[in-house]
Structures are given as C-alpha cells and as structure tokens.
Amino acid sequence: MRAPADSDSAVTEALLSVENVSLAFGGVKALSDVSFDVRKGEIRAIIGPNGAGKTSMLNVINGFYHPQEGRITFKGETRARMRPYVAARGGIARTFQNVALFRGMTTLDNIMAGRTLKMHRGIFWQILRAGPALAEEVTHRHKVEEIIDFLEIPQIRKIPVGRLPYGLQKRVELGRALAMEPDLLLLDEPMAGMNIEEKEDMSRYILDVNNHFGTTIALIEHDMGVVMDLSDRVVVLEYGRKIADGTPDEVKGDQKVIDAYLGVPH
Amino acid sequence: MFYREAGQFKTTYAADMAVFPVLQDRIGIGVILVVAFVALPLFGNDFLINAVMIPFLVFSLAAIGLNILTGYTGLLSLGTGAFMGIGAYACYKLTTIFPNVNILVWVIASGCFSAAVGALFGLPSLRIKGFYLAVATLAAQFFLQWCFIRVPWLYNYNSSGAIEVPQRTLFGLPVTGATATATTRYLVVLTIVVVMTWIASNLVRGRIGRTWMAVRDMDIAAELIGIRLLQTKLSAFAVSSFYCGVAGALMVFLWYGGAESEVFDINQSFFVLFMVIIGGLGSLIGSFMGAALIFILPIILRAAPEALGLPLRAATVEHLTFITVGALIIGFLVLEPMGLARLWQVGKQKLRVWPFPY
Amino acid sequence: MDILYKVFIDPFMQMGAAPDLLVQTMWEGLVAGVLYALIALGFVLIFKASGVFNFAQGIMVVFAALTLVGLYERGIPAFVALGITIVAMYGLAFGVERLVLRPLVNQPDIILFMATFGLTYFLIGLGELVFGGEPKVMIAEQLYLPKGAIDLKILGGLVSLQKIDIAAAVIASIMVVGLGLFFQKTRIGRALRAVADSHQAALSVGISLEQIWVVVWFAAGIVALATGIMWGARSDVSFALQILALKALPVLILGGFTSIPGAIVGGVVIGVGEKLGEFYWGPLLGNGIESWLAYVIALIFLLFRPQGLFGERIIERI
Numbered sequence: 001m002r003a004p005a006d007s008d009s010a011v012t013e014a015l016l017s018v019e020n021v022s023l024a025f026g027g028v029k030a031l032s033d034v035s036f037d038v039r040k041g042e043i044r045a046i047i048g049p050n051g052a053g054k055t056s057m058l059n060v061i062n063g064f065y066h067p068q069e070g071r072i073t074f075k076g077e078t079r080a081r082m083r084p085y086v087a088a089r090g091g092i093a094r095t096f097q098n099v100a101l102f103r104g105m106t107t108l109d110n111i112m113a114g115r116t117l118k119m120h121r122g123i124f125w126q127i128l129r130a131g132p133a134l135a136e137e138v139t140h141r142h143k144v145e146e147i148i149d150f151l152e153i154p155q156i157r158k159i160p161v162g163r164l165p166y167g168l169q170k171r172v173e174l175g176r177a178l179a180m181e182p183d184l185l186l187l188d189e190p191m192a193g194m195n196i197e198e199k200e201d202m203s204r205y206i207l208d209v210n211n212h213f214g215t216t217i218a219l220i221e222h223d224m225g226v227v228m229d230l231s232d233r234v235v236v237l238e239y240g241r242k243i244a245d246g247t248p249d250e251v252k253g254d255q256k257v258i259d260a261y262l263g264v265p266h
Numbered sequence: 267m268f269y270r271e272a273g274q275f276k277t278t279y280a281a282d283m284a285v286f287p288v289l290q291d292r293i294g295i296g297v298i299l300v301v302a303f304v305a306l307p308l309f310g311n312d313f314l315i316n317a318v319m320i321p322f323l324v325f326s327l328a329a330i331g332l333n334i335l336t337g338y339t340g341l342l343s344l345g346t347g348a349f350m351g352i353g354a355y356a357c358y359k360l361t362t363i364f365p366n367v368n369i370l371v372w373v374i375a376s377g378c379f380s381a382a383v384g385a386l387f388g389l390p391s392l393r394i395k396g397f398y399l400a401v402a403t404l405a406a407q408f409f410l411q412w413c414f415i416r417v418p419w420l421y422n423y424n425s426s427g428a429i430e431v432p433q434r435t436l437f438g439l440p441v442t443g444a445t446a447t448a449t450t451r452y453l454v455v456l457t458i459v460v461v462m463t464w465i466a467s468n469l470v471r472g473r474i475g476r477t478w479m480a481v482r483d484m485d486i487a488a489e490l491i492g493i494r495l496l497q498t499k500l501s502a503f504a505v506s507s508f509y510c511g512v513a514g515a516l517m518v519f520l521w522y523g524g525a526e527s528e529v530f531d532i533n534q535s536f537f538v539l540f541m542v543i544i545g546g547l548g549s550l551i552g553s554f555m556g557a558a559l560i561f562i563l564p565i566i567l568r569a570a571p572e573a574l575g576l577p578l579r580a581a582t583v584e585h586l587t588f589i590t591v592g593a594l595i596i597g598f599l600v601l602e603p604m605g606l607a608r609l610w611q612v613g614k615q616k617l618r619v620w621p622f623p624y
Numbered sequence: 625m626d627i628l629y630k631v632f633i634d635p636f637m638q639m640g641a642a643p644d645l646l647v648q649t650m651w652e653g654l655v656a657g658v659l660y661a662l663i664a665l666g667f668v669l670i671f672k673a674s675g676v677f678n679f680a681q682g683i684m685v686v687f688a689a690l691t692l693v694g695l696y697e698r699g700i701p702a703f704v705a706l707g708i709t710i711v712a713m714y715g716l717a718f719g720v721e722r723l724v725l726r727p728l729v730n731q732p733d734i735i736l737f738m739a740t741f742g743l744t745y746f747l748i749g750l751g752e753l754v755f756g757g758e759p760k761v762m763i764a765e766q767l768y769l770p771k772g773a774i775d776l777k778i779l780g781g782l783v784s785l786q787k788i789d790i791a792a793a794v795i796a797s798i799m800v801v802g803l804g805l806f807f808q809k810t811r812i813g814r815a816l817r818a819v820a821d822s823h824q825a826a827l828s829v830g831i832s833l834e835q836i837w838v839v840v841w842f843a844a845g846i847v848a849l850a851t852g853i854m855w856g857a858r859s860d861v862s863f864a865l866q867i868l869a870l871k872a873l874p875v876l877i878l879g880g881f882t883s884i885p886g887a888i889v890g891g892v893v894i895g896v897g898e899k900l901g902e903f904y905w906g907p908l909l910g911n912g913i914e915s916w917l918a919y920v921i922a923l924i925f926l927l928f929r930p931q932g933l934f935g936e937r938i939i940e941r942i
Contacts, residue, residue, distance in 0.1 A: 064486070064490070084489040085489060087490070088489075088490060093491070094490055096487070100484050100486065100487035101483075101484075102480050102483035102484060103483050104479055104482065105476070105479050105480070105483065112476060113477070113480050113488075113493075114491055116473060116476065116480075116491060117491070121473070123469075123474065123501070126474050127468060127469060128468065129468035129472060133472060133473075136473075137279075137283060137472060137473075138278070138279045138283075141279040145279075176491065177491075180492070342734065390923060390927055393927055396733075397737065397881075401873045401874065401877055401923070401926075402919075402926065404873065405916060405919035405922070408916035409919070411915070412912060412915050412916050416909075416912060532867065536745070539741070540741070540742075543738055581752075581757065582753065584749075584752075585753040586749065587749070588745045588749025589745075589749035589750055589753065590749075591745055591746075591749075592742045592744070592747070592748075593746055595738065595741060595745070596723070596724055596742040596743065599728065599731070599742070600727040600739075
C-alpha cells in the first residue's frame with residue numbers, strides 16, 4: 001500500500017474512459033459490456049483469472065482490436081474505435097505480454113525507434129545526414145540515454161535485443177514505451193517471468209515513472225502483492241465481464257473476486 | 267594486435283553514430299577508395315575494368331536497392347529486373363528526346379521514374395504480406411517486361427526491338443556510346459556508386475532506416491509506436507526502385523551500350539536476389555560481397571578449368587554457374603543465414619582479439 | 625465512348641457471334657487450367673505437410689519429364705524408364721529432405737522459401753548439364769497415351785477436343801480424388817494432416833517428421849512427373865516450362881495454399897480467364913498479355929481477399 005499522494009483526495013478527471021465495450025471473435029465473447037475509467041496520474045491495475053479478457057481490453061484501447069459495441073474516450077475525445085496510429089500520436093504507449101521488440105535491432109535502436117513520432121526531419125536531410133538530421137539524432141540520443149540510465153541498462157546498449165535474457169528484454173521494451181513520452185502507459189504483465197529482485201526493480205521503475213513524469217499507468221498483473229502495493233485502484237475482470245472496481249483493499253475483500261480466483265462455480 | 271579499439275574514446279554522440287567509428291576501419295575504407303579511384307585506372311587493364319569492375323559496381327548498386335526492400339524492410343521482391351529496366355528505358359527516352367541535357371541528370375531522373383513506378387506497385391503491400399507480396403511483384407515483373415516489348419515508343423520504334431545508346435559527353439569526354447573509353451565509364455560509375463552508397467548508409471542509420479527495420483521485425487508493434495506502415499513500405503519501395511533504376515540505366519548506358527528486353531527478365535531478378543541473400547540481408551557491405559561472389563563466380567568457373575588444361579564450353583560454364591549458385595544459396599542459408607556480411611563481422615571479431623583466441 | 629464499347633460490349637458480341645469459338649477457347653483454357661492446377665497441387669501437398677512453399681515445383685516438373693525422355697533416348701524401354709524416373713523422384717525427395725529441410729527445420733518460413741529458390745536453380749543447372757538444353761519430344765505414344773482429336777459439330781461450327789487433353793483432365797481428376805482419399809482415410813494421410821497442423825504436437829505423438837517429409841516430397845514428385853508427361857505431350861519438354869510453372873502462384877492465391885479442391889478451382893479459373901482474356905481482349909492491348917494477365921488477376925483478387933478463396937483468415941494475436 002503506497003503512501004497517500006495529493007491526487008488521492010482531489011477528484012481528478014478521467015484521462016481514459018471505456019464505456020460498454022463488447023468484443024467478440026466469431027462466437028467467442030472476449031469482453032461483454034465493460035466500463036471503467038482511468039484517472040489522470042493514477043496507477044490502475046486490471047486483474048482477473050486467465051482468459052478474462054484483460055489483454056483484449058488493452059488491445060481495444062490501443063486500437064488493435066475494434067469492439068463491436070461501446071466507446072472509448074481519451075483526453076476528452078470519444079471514438080467508437082481507436083486506430084493504432086491515432087493512439088500513439090495521442091500519447092498512449094504500451095508493452096506486451098510476449099515482448100514485442102524489434103529483434104534485428106540493438107537496444108539503442110529499439111528505444112530510438114520509440115522517438116520516431118518526435119522526429120521530423122524529412123528525407124532530404126536524412127539523405128545528407130549532416131546538419132539538421134544529425135542534430136536531431138543527437139538530441140533524441142540524449143533523451144534515450146537518459147532513459148537508458150534510468151532503467152540501468154547502459155551495458156547492453158549495442159547488443160541486438162534478440163540475444164538478451166527475458167528480464168532485460170522486458171526492461172528494454174519499457175524503455176521504448178517511455179521514449180514515446182506517453183500520457184498513458186499500458187503495461188501487459190510487466191513482471192511476468194521475473195524473480196523477486198527483478199520485480200522490485202520493475203516496481204521501482206513503474207513508481208518512478210508515475211511520480212517523476214506524472215505518467216498515468218494501467219497495468220495487467222497477476223502478482224497480487226505487486227498489485228496491492230503499486231496501484232491506486234483496481235478493476236477485476238472475469239470471462240469478459242467486470243466484477244469489481246475500487247481501491248485494492250475494497251477489491252481484496254470482495255467475495256466475487258475471491259470466488260473468481262478460487263474457481264467457485266456460479 | 268592491429269585491430270584494437272583501445273584508446274579510441276568517443277566524446278560525442280555524433281562520433282559514436284558515425285559510419286566507421288573505428289580508426290582502422292576508416293583507414294581501410296580510405297585505402298580501398300584510393301585503390302579504386304587511382305590505382306585501378308592507372309594500372310588495371312581494359313578487360314579488368316570493363317568486364318569485371320563496371321558490372322560489379324552496377325550489380326552492387328542493384329543489390330543495395332533490393333537489400334533496402336527485402337533486407338531492411340522485409341518485403342520480398344521478385345521484380346528487380348523490371349525496375350532496373352524502367353531506369354534504363356526511361357533514361358533512353360529522356361536522352362533521345364532532350365539530347366542536350368547532361369546524361370547524369372537523366373540517369374538520376376530515370377531513377378525517379380523507377381521510384382514512382384516502384385511505389386505504385388508497392389501499394390498492395392498494405393493489404394498483402396509475405397509470399398503473396400512476392401506474387402504481386404511478379405505481376406510487376408511480367409507486366410513491365412511485356413511493356414518493354416510491346417510499347418514500341420519505348421525503344422523509338424526500332425525494328426529490332428533493342429535500344430542502342432547514343433554518344434553523350436561529360437566535361438568534354440565521351441562517356442557513353444562507342445567512343446567512350448573503359449576508364450572514363452568506370453570512373454563515372456564508381457563515383458555514382460560511391461555517392462549513392464554513402465546516401466544509403468545515411469538513410470539506414472537514421473530515422474527512416476529504423477522505421478524500415480521496425481516494419482520488418484514486427485509491423486504490429488511498429489504501428490503501435492506511431493510508425494505509419496503504408497508510408498514506410500512505400501518509401502522502401504520508392505528508394506529501392508530508385509537504386510535499381512539507376513543501376514539499370516548505368517548498366518545499359520555505361521556498360522552494355524545497348525539492351526534488349528531479355529536483359530531485364532525474371533532471371534535478372536533472381537540473380538540480384540541471390541546476391542542479396544549470399545551477401546547478407548540487411549547489410550550494405552553484404553550487397554557488395556554478394557555481387558562480387560555471384561559475379562566473379564562464372565569467371566572463375568571458366569578460367570580455372572582452362573588453367574588446368576580442360577577448357578569448357580560457354581554453355582557448360584553457365585550450367586555449372588547455376589548449379590554452384592543454387593548450392594551456395596542452400597549452403598549459406600543452412601550455415602550462415604546472415605550471409606557473407608556476418609562472416610566478415612565474425613572475422614573482424616577474431617581480428618580484434620588476435621593473436622589471442624578469444 | 626469508343627473505348628468503352630471496345631472493352632465492355634464488343635468482346636461479348638464476338639463471343640455470341642461464334643459460340644463454337646467461345647467453347648473452343650474455354651476448352652483450351654480448361655486444359656491449361658488443369659495443368660496449372662496439377663502444379664499447384666504439388667505446391668499444396670508440400671505446403672500442407674511442411675509449411676514450405678516449394679518454389680522448385682516447376683523445375684521438378686521439367687526435371688521429371690526430362691529424366692523420362694532422356695532415359696528413353698538412351699535406349700531404355702518406355703515403362704522401364706518410367707519406373708526409373710519414379711525411383712529418381714524418390715531419390716530427389718530423400719536428398720532434399722536430408723540436405724535442405726532437415727538443416728533448416730527451425731528457421732522462419734521465408735528462409736525455407738529462399739532455399740527452394742536455390743534448389744530451383746540447382747536443378748535447372750543440373751538438368752541442362754545432364755540432358756542438354758534443347759527441347760525434347762515427350763514419349764507419349766510409347767506410354768500409350770491417346771493421340772488425335774474428337775471433333776464435335778455443335779453450335780453451328782466446329783469444336784475440336786484433343787484426346788490427350790481429355791486424358792489429362794481424367795488423370796488429374798483421378799489424382800485429386802486419390803490424394804483426397806489418401807489424406808482422409810489412410811494412416812499416413814492422417815499423419816500428414818497432423819504435421820500440417822503442428823510440427824511439435826505431431827512429434828510428441830511419435831510421428832517422424834523426416835519420414836513424412838520424404839513421403840510428401842515424393843508424392844509431389846509423382847504429381848510433378850504426371851504433370852510433366854501431360855504437358856510434354858501437348859508441347860515439347862523444355863526449360864521454358866519452368867517459367868510457365870510460376871503461373872501456379874496465382875492459382876494458389878485464388879485457391880488458397882492449403883486446399884486441394886481450391887487448387888483445382890483456382891487452376892480452372894486462371895486457365896479459362898487467361899485464355900478468354902488473351903483471345904477476346906488481347907487484340908485491344910497488343911498480344912501476349914498471357915504473360916502477365918494471371919498475375920494481375922491474382923493481384924486484384926488479393927486486394928479484396930488477402931487469404932485467397934479457400935484459405936483461412938489469419939487472426940494475429942499479440
């Protein structure tokens with residue numbers, strides 16, 4: 001349970017709100033009528049047993065899946081369906097369950113790729129590379145090096161990411177998402193497959209990102225300890241439906257949630 | 267002990283991101299350039315320059331073009347021959363319609379034509395991926411080759427269907443046509459290839475190169491970090507076709523001196539693809555190595571048995587070339603899928619620690 | 625207006641004016657389509673069982689035909705030559721499995737695809753070296769394949785059906801039905817389908833991938849041999865066939881890469897479409913549009929349905 005922050009008491013507006021979203025693949029209903037919001041500056045956890053539709057929810061927010069029903073409101077704009085490019089432009093960044101890094105490129109290039117939206121020099125200057133294009137590269141390289149220092153990975157800068165161990169790959173992926181300087185950061189099981197130390201490191205990074213940069217974070221996580229410690233509020237999904245929504249303590253004691261995790265038929 | 271980076275500290279990011287960060291590499295490139303620009307014209311014989319160096323450079327350029335599309339962006343293309351042809355025919359038309367404009371201008375312009383057509387045939391790549399896209403490029407290859415035969419305007423209604431290159435000059439020296447010397451042509455081609463290789467290396471190290479590689483590695487993730495897929499793929503097609511178009515124009519104007527449509531058929535597409543595979547997908551230096559290997563191979567296959575006293579017929583040499591190339595492709599894919607470029611990197615790595623084993 | 629008339633009205637009027645010619649052209653298209661379909665069938669077999677897109681299928685057709693004719697020319701009786709060729713195709717399948725497929729077993733599909741390019745050129749070079757590059761005549765008579773034509777006086781004119789073409793269609797149908805039954809009913813067929821679904825799952829129930837792959841490439845080799853015989857009987861056996869074999873790619877796009885009936889439907893559609901296009905619309909554009917029409921048809925088709933007529937929609941999961 002983390003120390004109360006200023007934002008807890010004040011009623012902050014919702015950065016993202018999801019209304020009545022339903023998503024189906026053929027006959028399989030991934031999400032049914034799910035609604036919740038994510039307030040600016042908070043850390044929101046999305047939890048639930050396997051197959052609950054958590055990753056599908058993130059995919060809908062990103063614009064990768066298009067829901068059959070429902071709306072998404074991000075930064076005040078409401079859409080029936082998001083598009084990936086629009087989401088990225090709007091300030092949504094994301095990590096994936098099965099690390100989606102660019103395996104042919106080094107750590108540095110992967111994180112630099114995250115700066116693409118911020119780089120504007122056209123093909124003419126790119127051809128020459130000297131002058132404005134090079135200056136732009138150097139500026140963004142500074143930023144990327146800051147992220148590399150923050151995530152404590154300077155020694156693997158030039159290594160192709162395909163060769164890195166899983167835990168480091170997840171960190172690089174976080175770095176790439178951070179490079180986008182997002183308003184909303186979606187993390188899909190950032191702690192999966194990590195040992196205690198790695199989890200502590202990752203939790204520290206997530207908290208720092210939230211405190212320092214004020215980035216709003218929505219994360220999917222299975223480790224209950226992490227969820228209770230990190231998050232401000234929690235949403236619980238089961239079989240594509242929302243069954244609980246509130247602070248970690250409220251949700252912990254909710255009988256429906258306990259039943260869902262223990263597998264009590266209902 | 268010769269190839270050590272010890273003591274070479276980079277103090278700026280710009281220095282770190284340079285093409286050849288290591289001093290020994292810079293010296294090496296300098297030596298190669300001096301040999302290419304100075305030693306070869308002075309000491310090389312005409313055969314070496316005309317039959318080996320010029321085509322090697324031309325095919326390296328085409329291989330760079332295809333590498334950008336297939337190696338860096340992951341879009342398999344079987345239309346290289348046709349795109350080279352567009353460059354050649356465009357240059358021919360432009361220079362016959364406007365004979366007083368400098369031929370180099372038209373070579374570059376024909377590259378732009380090729381880029382435009384390449385981008386057009388690249389439009390389907392938004393919907394189509396992988397093998398299917400290869401079939402789309404086959405459509406481009408066969409359709410364009412048909413145009414080269416069936417649109418007589420392209421070869422100025424010449425009854426043989428072939429084009430013959432008119433004489434053009436540069437700084438008063440003839441560079442195309444029968445009177446141009448091998449050395450002049452070689453220097454022009456060398457300059458163009460060096461400049462365009464430099465440009466290519468700038469592109470792949472910068473923002474555009476990263477977007478290409480991101481689309482190759484995982485286009486879904488690329489989209490989600492804000493890369494626009496269609497624009498990236500079209501830019502890959504356009505730049506790649508530009509390079510192939512210029513290569514085609516150089517091939518016809520500064521090497522063959524003429525052309526028929528068969529020159530740009532599907533076998534040509536495959537040969538450039540083999541150069542890229544053997545040289546290493548996604549490597550500029552690999553393009554040169556692959557072109558060298560595929561190009562030098564028939565020469566060796568003809569010369570070696572002759573030297574041993576068993577001369578072979580030209581047709582046999584061609585068959586042996588096919589067999590060897592086919593076997594090399596399979597061999598490389600099995601043993602070193604990243605091609606000669608990777609072998610070179612491994613070699614340099616061993617050189618770094620020499621004389622120690624690791 | 626004139627152009628609109630020429631493109632959209634005139635060809636159909638020509639079709640109506642001489643219906644016997646229309647039927648003849650469609651028949652020619654059907655025949656070509658059957659042959660494309662047979663090549664596509666070879667692709668489908670290999671793709672279904674190993675996920676490898678065998679670009680070398682075309683050259684295997686030529687190679688099989690050349691081996692057969694080459695052996696006969698050296699004095700070996702026809703059916704013995706046939707037997708030896710079948711053994712040779714088995715040898716080829718075995719060699720490919722051992723030298724190409726097994727070392728590349730874990731590589732991405734595109735690498736295997738490129739390896740088949742290498743295989744193609746290897747076989748082209750080998751074939752030309754051993755058998756020479758001049759076109760050869762297929763030993764159709766010696767294999768008791770029918771000659772001559774059946775002339776039908778219908779629709780006010782004459783429609784001529786070559787007997788060899790009818791034989792080709794019949795043999796192709798027998799093969800398709802046979803292969804279909806093989807896949808559905810036999811133990812090996814079931815194993816092949818299992819391998820097509822998931823290599824790892826098949827391994828875990830004890831199916832030997834290597835054996836399956838040899839079987840499948842051998843089957844594709846037999847199909848290639850039959851195709852080579854049929855095709856060679858209509859026109860000579862030469863390396864030009866190999867380029868024609870690329871036409872199987874549009875067939876696969878239409879029919880899907882994993883569907884046997886799809887290969888047939890796709891082949892017929894491409895064959896008939898190509899011939900009709902060449903005959904009725906060709907003169908408008910200058911002749912020879914056969915060289916690219918099939919690819920453009922496939923391309924247009926892909927734009928609307930990227931997975932082909934019978935293929936499965938790929939849903940990407942991240």
